[in-house]
Amino acid sequence: MKYRELGRTGLKVSLIALGTMTWGEQNTEAQAHEQLDVALDAGINLIDTAEMYPVPPKPQTQGLTEQYIGTWLKKTGRRQDIVLASKAAGPSHQAARPSHIRGGRLNFNRENLFEAVNDSLQRLQTDHIDLYQLHWPARPTNIFGQRNYEHIKDAVTVPILETLSALQDLVKAGKIRHFGVSNESPWGLGKFVHHAETLDLPRVASIQNAYNLVNRSFETGLSEMSLREDVGLLAYSPLAFGVLSGKYLNGQRPAGARLTLFDRFTRYHGESTGLATQAYVDLFKQHGIDPAQGALAFVNSRDFVTSNIIGATTLAQLRSNIASVELDLPASVLDGINAIHERYPSPAP
Numbered sequence: 001m002k003y004r005e006l007g008r009t010g011l012k013v014s015l016i017a018l019g020t021m022t023w024g025e026q027n028t029e030a031q032a033h034e035q036l037d038v039a040l041d042a043g044i045n046l047i048d049t050a051e052m053y054p055v056p057p058k059p060q061t062q063g064l065t066e067q068y069i070g071t072w073l074k075k076t077g078r079r080q081d082i083v084l085a086s087k088a089a090g091p092s093h094q095a096a097r098p099s100h101i102r103g104g105r106l107n108f109n110r111e112n113l114f115e116a117v118n119d120s121l122q123r124l125q126t127d128h129i130d131l132y133q134l135h136w137p138a139r140p141t142n143i144f145g146q147r148n149y150e151h152i153k154d155a156v157t158v159p160i161l162e163t164l165s166a167l168q169d170l171v172k173a174g175k176i177r178h179f180g181v182s183n184e185s186p187w188g189l190g191k192f193v194h195h196a197e198t199l200d201l202p203r204v205a206s207i208q209n210a211y212n213l214v215n216r217s218f219e220t221g222l223s224e225m226s227l228r229e230d231v232g233l234l235a236y237s238p239l240a241f242g243v244l245s246g247k248y249l250n251g252q253r254p255a256g257a258r259l260t261l262f263d264r265f266t267r268y269h270g271e272s273t274g275l276a277t278q279a280y281v282d283l284f285k286q287h288g289i290d291p292a293q294g295a296l297a298f299v300n301s302r303d304f305v306t307s308n309i310i311g312a313t314t315l316a317q318l319r320s321n322i323a324s325v326e327l328d329l330p331a332s333v334l335d336g337i338n339a340i341h342e343r344y345p346s347p348a349p
Contacts, residue, residue, distance in 0.1 A: 001043025002325055004306045006083070006131070007205030008230050009178050013083050015300055016325050017046035017234065019311035024064025025054035026258070026313045032068040033075070035318055040081060042322045046307050048208075048234065050087035050135055051120050056264050057098040063123050070125035084124065085131035085234075087182060087208075088116040091157070093140045107158045108138045110166035117175050132176040133208055136183040138163065143183040145210075145267040145349055160191045164201045171202055180206035180234070186221040193229050204231055206306060211235040213244055213280050213295050214273050216341065217349040223304045232306030238299040239310075239321075240268040240348060245292040246281040249274070256313070272347035276340060283336045289327070296324035298337060 002015040018039040023032040036047070053065035066086065073079050091106045092099040102119070105112045120129065136143045139157040170176045181189060184207055196203040207226065211218045211233060218233060226233055239245055241258055253260040284294035299308045312318035329337075 002300075003045075004232065006178070006306055007180075007232060008203060009205050011083055011130070011178070013046040013307050014044045015305075015307055016042075016044055016322055017048050017085075017307040017309045018044050019236065019309040020047065020049045020065050020069065021053045021055040022258075022311060022313055023054055023068050024061050025056070026256070026261070029068045029071065031313075032065075033072045034315060035312065036069070036072050036076075038315055038318055039322070040078065042319075044322070045081065046083045046085060046234075048085045048236075048309050049124075050089070050133075051116055052087070052089045052098055052101060052135060056262055057101075059100040062098075062101060063119070066120055066123035070123050074125050079126055083130045084126065085133060085180070086120050086124070086129050087133040087135040088113060090134060090136045090138050094144075097136070108134060108163040108166070109158050110162075110169060113163070113166045113170060114175075117170055121175065128174060129176045131178050131180050131205060132167070132170065133180040133182045133206070134163070134184075137181075137185070137188055139188075141185060141188070145215075147349070160188065161195050161199075164192060164195050168202050178202070178205040180204060180208060182208035182234075184209065186225055189222065189225055189229075189231060193225075193231070206234050207231055208234040208236055208309070210237045210267075211299060211302075211305070212238050212240045213298060213337065213341075214240050214268065214276050214344070214346065214348045216346045218304075223302075226304040233302075233304050234307050234309055235299050235302075235305050236309045237267075238296050238308050239292055240273075240277075240295075241265050242292075243268045243273065243277055244280060244295040246277065249278055249281065258313075268348045270347060272344050276344035276347050279340045279344070280337070283333065283340065287330070287333050289329075289333070290320065293320060293324040293327055294329065294333070296321060297327040297329050298334075300325060300327075301329060301334075 003012040310321040
Protein backbone atom coordinates (compact mmCIF):
# COMPACT_ATOMS: atom_id res chain seq x y z
CA MET A 1 0.00 0.00 0.00
CA LYS A 2 1.04 3.59 -0.57
CA TYR A 3 0.33 6.44 1.84
CA ARG A 4 -0.15 10.19 1.55
CA GLU A 5 -0.46 12.91 4.16
CA LEU A 6 -3.95 14.07 5.07
CA GLY A 7 -3.79 17.84 4.62
CA ARG A 8 -1.56 19.36 7.29
CA THR A 9 -2.72 16.97 10.02
CA GLY A 10 0.41 14.84 10.11
CA LEU A 11 -1.73 11.73 9.57
CA LYS A 12 -0.71 9.30 6.85
CA VAL A 13 -3.64 7.68 5.08
CA SER A 14 -3.69 4.88 2.54
CA LEU A 15 -3.94 5.85 -1.12
CA ILE A 16 -6.86 3.42 -1.31
CA ALA A 17 -9.65 4.06 1.20
CA LEU A 18 -12.51 1.72 1.98
CA GLY A 19 -15.94 3.15 1.24
CA THR A 20 -18.88 1.66 3.08
CA MET A 21 -22.15 3.01 1.72
CA THR A 22 -23.48 -0.40 0.60
CA TRP A 23 -23.26 -1.89 4.10
CA GLY A 24 -26.73 -2.41 5.47
CA GLU A 25 -28.34 -2.41 2.02
CA GLN A 26 -26.33 -4.55 -0.42
CA ASN A 27 -23.98 -6.01 2.19
CA THR A 28 -24.72 -7.73 5.48
CA GLU A 29 -22.94 -7.09 8.76
CA ALA A 30 -20.85 -10.24 8.33
CA GLN A 31 -19.81 -9.16 4.84
CA ALA A 32 -18.91 -5.69 6.12
CA HIS A 33 -16.65 -7.26 8.74
CA GLU A 34 -15.02 -9.45 6.08
CA GLN A 35 -14.33 -6.39 3.92
CA LEU A 36 -12.74 -4.58 6.85
CA ASP A 37 -10.48 -7.55 7.58
CA VAL A 38 -9.37 -7.85 3.94
CA ALA A 39 -8.83 -4.10 3.63
CA LEU A 40 -6.66 -3.82 6.72
CA ASP A 41 -4.66 -6.89 5.71
CA ALA A 42 -3.89 -5.06 2.44
CA GLY A 43 -2.65 -1.96 4.30
CA ILE A 44 -5.76 0.21 4.04
CA ASN A 45 -6.19 2.42 7.09
CA LEU A 46 -8.74 5.05 5.95
CA ILE A 47 -12.34 3.90 6.46
CA ASP A 48 -15.01 6.31 5.19
CA THR A 49 -18.64 6.27 6.28
CA ALA A 50 -21.52 8.66 7.01
CA GLU A 51 -24.49 8.99 9.33
CA MET A 52 -26.72 8.86 6.22
CA TYR A 53 -25.49 5.43 5.06
CA PRO A 54 -26.43 3.01 3.66
CA VAL A 55 -27.46 4.35 0.28
CA PRO A 56 -30.16 4.71 -0.95
CA PRO A 57 -30.97 6.54 2.31
CA LYS A 58 -34.06 5.24 4.08
CA PRO A 59 -35.33 5.81 7.63
CA GLN A 60 -35.43 2.09 8.38
CA THR A 61 -31.76 1.51 7.48
CA GLN A 62 -30.15 4.84 8.43
CA GLY A 63 -27.12 4.38 10.66
CA LEU A 64 -26.61 0.67 9.95
CA THR A 65 -23.29 1.27 8.20
CA GLU A 66 -21.77 3.04 11.19
CA GLN A 67 -23.30 0.39 13.43
CA TYR A 68 -21.55 -2.40 11.49
CA ILE A 69 -18.21 -0.62 11.84
CA GLY A 70 -18.87 -0.25 15.54
CA THR A 71 -19.50 -3.95 16.06
CA TRP A 72 -16.31 -4.75 14.12
CA LEU A 73 -14.32 -2.33 16.29
CA LYS A 74 -15.74 -3.90 19.43
CA LYS A 75 -15.00 -7.41 18.17
CA THR A 76 -11.45 -6.75 16.95
CA GLY A 77 -10.22 -3.93 19.17
CA ARG A 78 -8.43 -2.41 16.17
CA ARG A 79 -9.48 1.22 16.63
CA GLN A 80 -5.83 2.37 16.68
CA ASP A 81 -5.24 0.75 13.26
CA ILE A 82 -7.66 2.91 11.32
CA VAL A 83 -8.26 6.54 10.43
CA LEU A 84 -12.01 6.71 10.87
CA ALA A 85 -13.92 9.22 8.74
CA SER A 86 -17.63 9.97 8.92
CA LYS A 87 -19.98 12.71 7.71
CA ALA A 88 -22.85 14.86 8.89
CA ALA A 89 -25.81 15.08 6.51
CA GLY A 90 -26.68 18.60 5.46
CA PRO A 91 -29.99 20.41 4.91
CA SER A 92 -32.32 18.95 2.32
CA HIS A 93 -32.68 21.39 -0.58
CA GLN A 94 -33.59 18.71 -3.14
CA ALA A 95 -36.13 15.90 -3.17
CA ALA A 96 -33.34 13.30 -3.41
CA ARG A 97 -31.61 14.51 -0.23
CA PRO A 98 -32.82 12.85 2.98
CA SER A 99 -34.80 14.87 5.51
CA HIS A 100 -35.48 12.07 8.02
CA ILE A 101 -32.07 12.11 9.70
CA ARG A 102 -32.01 13.55 13.23
CA GLY A 103 -35.66 14.48 12.87
CA GLY A 104 -34.78 16.94 10.11
CA ARG A 105 -32.35 18.93 12.30
CA LEU A 106 -29.79 19.19 9.51
CA ASN A 107 -28.40 22.73 9.58
CA PHE A 108 -24.72 22.88 10.46
CA ASN A 109 -25.05 24.77 13.74
CA ARG A 110 -23.45 23.80 17.05
CA GLU A 111 -26.45 21.99 18.53
CA ASN A 112 -27.10 19.88 15.44
CA LEU A 113 -23.45 19.00 14.83
CA PHE A 114 -22.95 17.91 18.43
CA GLU A 115 -26.07 15.75 18.17
CA ALA A 116 -24.85 14.23 14.91
CA VAL A 117 -21.39 13.47 16.27
CA ASN A 118 -22.70 11.99 19.50
CA ASP A 119 -25.10 9.73 17.61
CA SER A 120 -22.31 8.58 15.27
CA LEU A 121 -19.93 7.93 18.16
CA GLN A 122 -22.54 5.75 19.82
CA ARG A 123 -23.10 3.70 16.67
CA LEU A 124 -19.37 3.47 15.95
CA GLN A 125 -18.61 2.46 19.55
CA THR A 126 -15.66 4.83 19.79
CA ASP A 127 -14.89 8.05 21.63
CA HIS A 128 -13.64 10.09 18.67
CA ILE A 129 -13.81 10.42 14.88
CA ASP A 130 -10.51 11.16 13.16
CA LEU A 131 -11.98 13.03 10.18
CA TYR A 132 -15.45 14.53 10.43
CA GLN A 133 -16.85 15.78 7.14
CA LEU A 134 -19.78 17.96 6.12
CA HIS A 135 -21.52 15.71 3.61
CA TRP A 136 -22.68 18.58 1.38
CA PRO A 137 -22.90 22.37 1.75
CA ALA A 138 -25.57 23.85 3.99
CA ARG A 139 -26.32 26.55 1.43
CA PRO A 140 -28.24 25.84 -1.80
CA THR A 141 -25.65 25.26 -4.51
CA ASN A 142 -24.91 22.81 -7.31
CA ILE A 143 -24.12 19.35 -5.92
CA PHE A 144 -24.31 15.73 -7.09
CA GLY A 145 -24.16 16.53 -10.78
CA GLN A 146 -26.52 19.49 -10.91
CA ARG A 147 -26.02 21.79 -13.87
CA ASN A 148 -27.11 25.37 -14.62
CA TYR A 149 -26.35 27.09 -11.34
CA GLU A 150 -29.20 29.28 -10.13
CA HIS A 151 -28.25 31.66 -7.37
CA ILE A 152 -30.73 32.04 -4.48
CA LYS A 153 -29.76 35.44 -3.16
CA ASP A 154 -31.74 35.45 0.09
CA ALA A 155 -31.40 31.78 1.04
CA VAL A 156 -31.43 31.23 4.80
CA THR A 157 -28.48 29.14 5.88
CA VAL A 158 -25.95 28.76 8.69
CA PRO A 159 -22.87 30.85 7.85
CA ILE A 160 -19.66 28.92 7.28
CA LEU A 161 -17.99 30.83 10.12
CA GLU A 162 -20.64 29.63 12.58
CA THR A 163 -20.19 26.05 11.39
CA LEU A 164 -16.43 26.30 11.68
CA SER A 165 -16.74 27.59 15.24
CA ALA A 166 -18.92 24.58 16.11
CA LEU A 167 -16.34 22.25 14.61
CA GLN A 168 -13.69 23.93 16.75
CA ASP A 169 -15.79 23.15 19.82
CA LEU A 170 -16.01 19.52 18.73
CA VAL A 171 -12.23 19.36 18.39
CA LYS A 172 -11.77 20.95 21.83
CA ALA A 173 -14.21 18.42 23.30
CA GLY A 174 -12.10 15.60 21.87
CA LYS A 175 -15.00 14.20 19.85
CA ILE A 176 -13.32 14.81 16.47
CA ARG A 177 -9.66 15.28 15.57
CA HIS A 178 -9.92 16.98 12.18
CA PHE A 179 -12.62 18.03 9.75
CA GLY A 180 -13.19 17.98 6.02
CA VAL A 181 -15.77 19.09 3.49
CA SER A 182 -17.57 17.15 0.78
CA ASN A 183 -19.32 18.02 -2.47
CA GLU A 184 -17.93 21.51 -1.96
CA SER A 185 -17.19 24.28 -4.48
CA PRO A 186 -14.08 26.47 -4.85
CA TRP A 187 -15.96 29.35 -3.18
CA GLY A 188 -16.94 27.25 -0.18
CA LEU A 189 -13.52 25.68 0.23
CA GLY A 190 -11.93 29.11 -0.03
CA LYS A 191 -14.17 30.43 2.76
CA PHE A 192 -13.18 27.60 5.11
CA VAL A 193 -9.48 28.20 4.44
CA HIS A 194 -9.81 31.98 4.82
CA HIS A 195 -11.65 31.83 8.15
CA ALA A 196 -9.15 29.34 9.55
CA GLU A 197 -6.17 31.47 8.59
CA THR A 198 -7.58 34.82 9.71
CA LEU A 199 -9.38 33.75 12.90
CA ASP A 200 -7.18 30.90 14.17
CA LEU A 201 -9.88 28.28 13.66
CA PRO A 202 -9.40 24.61 12.68
CA ARG A 203 -8.07 24.10 9.18
CA VAL A 204 -9.97 22.00 6.66
CA ALA A 205 -7.99 18.81 6.04
CA SER A 206 -9.66 17.34 2.98
CA ILE A 207 -12.37 17.64 0.37
CA GLN A 208 -14.40 14.60 -0.68
CA ASN A 209 -15.84 15.13 -4.15
CA ALA A 210 -16.63 12.88 -7.08
CA TYR A 211 -13.72 12.32 -9.45
CA ASN A 212 -13.35 9.80 -12.26
CA LEU A 213 -12.69 9.49 -15.98
CA VAL A 214 -16.14 10.77 -16.95
CA ASN A 215 -16.19 13.48 -14.29
CA ARG A 216 -12.95 15.46 -14.16
CA SER A 217 -14.66 18.73 -13.20
CA PHE A 218 -12.57 18.80 -10.00
CA GLU A 219 -9.58 19.71 -12.15
CA THR A 220 -11.12 23.12 -12.87
CA GLY A 221 -10.48 25.32 -9.86
CA LEU A 222 -10.51 22.80 -7.04
CA SER A 223 -7.37 20.89 -8.04
CA GLU A 224 -5.25 24.03 -7.72
CA MET A 225 -6.86 24.82 -4.36
CA SER A 226 -6.07 21.29 -3.17
CA LEU A 227 -2.41 21.55 -4.06
CA ARG A 228 -1.74 25.14 -2.99
CA GLU A 229 -3.70 24.90 0.27
CA ASP A 230 -2.89 21.27 1.17
CA VAL A 231 -6.53 20.20 1.12
CA GLY A 232 -6.27 16.91 -0.73
CA LEU A 233 -9.08 15.18 -2.57
CA LEU A 234 -10.71 12.08 -1.17
CA ALA A 235 -12.11 10.91 -4.48
CA TYR A 236 -15.48 9.21 -4.37
CA SER A 237 -17.19 7.34 -7.22
CA PRO A 238 -13.83 6.62 -8.92
CA LEU A 239 -15.62 4.01 -11.05
CA ALA A 240 -18.71 6.18 -11.61
CA PHE A 241 -20.95 3.72 -9.73
CA GLY A 242 -19.29 0.85 -11.57
CA VAL A 243 -20.02 2.30 -15.02
CA LEU A 244 -16.31 2.53 -15.90
CA SER A 245 -15.85 -1.20 -15.40
CA GLY A 246 -17.83 -1.59 -18.61
CA LYS A 247 -20.39 -3.90 -17.05
CA TYR A 248 -23.34 -1.70 -18.02
CA LEU A 249 -22.35 -1.17 -21.66
CA ASN A 250 -24.82 -2.06 -24.42
CA GLY A 251 -27.73 -1.98 -22.01
CA GLN A 252 -26.42 -4.70 -19.72
CA ARG A 253 -27.84 -4.82 -16.22
CA PRO A 254 -26.01 -7.47 -14.19
CA ALA A 255 -27.99 -9.11 -11.42
CA GLY A 256 -27.37 -7.50 -8.04
CA ALA A 257 -25.49 -4.49 -9.46
CA ARG A 258 -26.30 -1.06 -8.07
CA LEU A 259 -27.76 0.43 -11.24
CA THR A 260 -29.81 -2.73 -11.72
CA LEU A 261 -31.28 -2.58 -8.24
CA PHE A 262 -31.92 1.15 -7.90
CA ASP A 263 -33.29 3.73 -10.33
CA ARG A 264 -32.12 6.57 -8.08
CA PHE A 265 -28.65 6.82 -9.61
CA THR A 266 -28.83 8.78 -12.87
CA ARG A 267 -25.65 10.86 -12.61
CA TYR A 268 -23.72 8.56 -14.93
CA HIS A 269 -26.45 7.94 -17.48
CA GLY A 270 -26.39 9.73 -20.80
CA GLU A 271 -25.29 9.10 -24.37
CA SER A 272 -21.96 10.92 -24.09
CA THR A 273 -21.10 9.08 -20.88
CA GLY A 274 -21.77 5.77 -22.62
CA LEU A 275 -19.61 6.72 -25.59
CA ALA A 276 -16.77 7.89 -23.37
CA THR A 277 -16.99 4.74 -21.23
CA GLN A 278 -16.80 2.52 -24.31
CA ALA A 279 -13.72 4.42 -25.48
CA TYR A 280 -11.98 4.06 -22.11
CA VAL A 281 -12.84 0.36 -21.85
CA ASP A 282 -11.51 -0.25 -25.37
CA LEU A 283 -8.31 1.67 -24.60
CA PHE A 284 -7.56 -0.34 -21.47
CA LYS A 285 -8.33 -3.65 -23.14
CA GLN A 286 -6.02 -2.78 -26.03
CA HIS A 287 -3.21 -2.49 -23.47
CA GLY A 288 -4.17 -5.62 -21.56
CA ILE A 289 -5.47 -3.69 -18.55
CA ASP A 290 -8.62 -4.52 -16.64
CA PRO A 291 -10.91 -1.50 -17.27
CA ALA A 292 -11.87 -1.08 -13.61
CA GLN A 293 -8.26 -1.24 -12.44
CA GLY A 294 -7.23 1.17 -15.19
CA ALA A 295 -9.88 3.70 -14.20
CA LEU A 296 -8.82 3.46 -10.54
CA ALA A 297 -5.13 3.70 -11.43
CA PHE A 298 -5.82 6.98 -13.24
CA VAL A 299 -7.36 8.46 -10.08
CA ASN A 300 -4.46 7.11 -8.00
CA SER A 301 -1.98 8.88 -10.27
CA ARG A 302 -3.31 12.41 -9.70
CA ASP A 303 -1.10 14.47 -7.40
CA PHE A 304 -4.06 16.33 -5.86
CA VAL A 305 -5.63 13.04 -4.71
CA THR A 306 -4.93 12.07 -1.11
CA SER A 307 -7.01 8.89 -1.18
CA ASN A 308 -9.19 7.02 -3.64
CA ILE A 309 -12.39 5.74 -1.99
CA ILE A 310 -13.31 2.36 -3.43
CA GLY A 311 -16.47 0.44 -2.72
CA ALA A 312 -17.30 -3.18 -3.37
CA THR A 313 -20.11 -5.62 -2.75
CA THR A 314 -17.94 -8.77 -3.10
CA LEU A 315 -14.49 -9.67 -1.81
CA ALA A 316 -13.36 -10.39 -5.37
CA GLN A 317 -14.26 -6.84 -6.39
CA LEU A 318 -12.57 -5.47 -3.30
CA ARG A 319 -9.29 -7.31 -3.88
CA SER A 320 -9.24 -6.31 -7.55
CA ASN A 321 -9.87 -2.66 -6.68
CA ILE A 322 -7.16 -2.64 -4.04
CA ALA A 323 -4.69 -4.13 -6.53
CA SER A 324 -5.01 -0.97 -8.66
CA VAL A 325 -2.54 0.69 -6.28
CA GLU A 326 0.23 -1.37 -7.91
CA LEU A 327 -0.70 -0.36 -11.46
CA ASP A 328 1.25 2.48 -13.06
CA LEU A 329 -0.36 3.51 -16.32
CA PRO A 330 2.18 3.87 -19.16
CA ALA A 331 2.50 7.13 -21.05
CA SER A 332 0.73 5.65 -24.08
CA VAL A 333 -2.37 4.93 -21.97
CA LEU A 334 -2.30 8.36 -20.34
CA ASP A 335 -2.05 9.94 -23.78
CA GLY A 336 -5.03 7.87 -24.89
CA ILE A 337 -7.01 8.94 -21.84
CA ASN A 338 -6.35 12.60 -22.56
CA ALA A 339 -7.34 12.14 -26.20
CA ILE A 340 -10.67 10.62 -25.14
CA HIS A 341 -11.13 13.41 -22.61
CA GLU A 342 -10.72 15.96 -25.41
CA ARG A 343 -13.56 14.24 -27.31
CA TYR A 344 -15.81 13.75 -24.28
CA PRO A 345 -14.83 16.31 -21.62
CA SER A 346 -16.45 15.35 -18.30
CA PRO A 347 -19.79 14.16 -19.72
CA ALA A 348 -21.08 13.32 -16.21
CA PRO A 349 -20.08 16.12 -13.82
